[in-house]
Amino acid sequence: MPADAIRTALARWRAATAYLAALTRRFDPAALDWPSACGDWINRQLLAHIATGYAMRRNWLRAALLGEPLIPRAAGDAANAERVAALASASRRVIAETLIANRAGIESLLAQLTEPMLDLAIERSHARGTLREALGDLTNHDLDHAAELRPLPASPP
Numbered sequence: 001m002p003a004d005a006i007r008t009a010l011a012r013w014r015a016a017t018a019y020l021a022a023l024t025r026r027f028d029p030a031a032l033d034w035p036s037a038c039g040d041w042i043n044r045q046l047l048a049h050i051a052t053g054y055a056m057r058r059n060w061l062r063a064a065l066l067g068e069p070l071i072p073r074a075a076g077d078a079a080n081a082e083r084v085a086a087l088a089s090a091s092r093r094v095i096a097e098t099l100i101a102n103r104a105g106i107e108s109l110l111a112q113l114t115e116p117m118l119d120l121a122i123e124r125s126h127a128r129g130t131l132r133e134a135l136g137d138l139t140n141h142d143l144d145h146a147a148e149l150r151p152l153p154a155s156p157p
Helices: 004-025 042-051 057-065 074-084 092-112 116-117 131-135 142-144
Strands: 121-123 128-130
Touching: 004 042, 004 092, 004 121, 004 131, 042 074, 042 128, 042 142, 057 116, 057 131, 092 131, 092 142, 116 131, 116 142
Parallel strands: none
Antiparallel strands: 121 128
């Protein structure tokens, strides 16, 4: 039986996956190419990033499961840009399917964790810590980005 921290992380991951998939599927198609609140990205690019941006988390979990040191972080911005570009003209359905598949892979890795693995030292965006510390906000990045999606402006009455 996994530790409470793992069970909680799995529950939060599953809930966020359901929310993000539903959000993607119901997002107004007319607003996909509208600017988001995330830099220069349009909503479609932001949804593509949410659907594909799991490299760092996958790296942490695989290292913990294999009992190996972390693989040096790849050029994140370039790899991220490639993943987003691959979905440049994708429909909401394709983006949602990609999101579900990628998040299922992370969920599978999470489900294999054991308590001792949570002490793996990791490097996060702005801090070092342990996998245990990261589990609490494993899905926050995606939810924060979801809040940056912008609908089309309302038409004047």
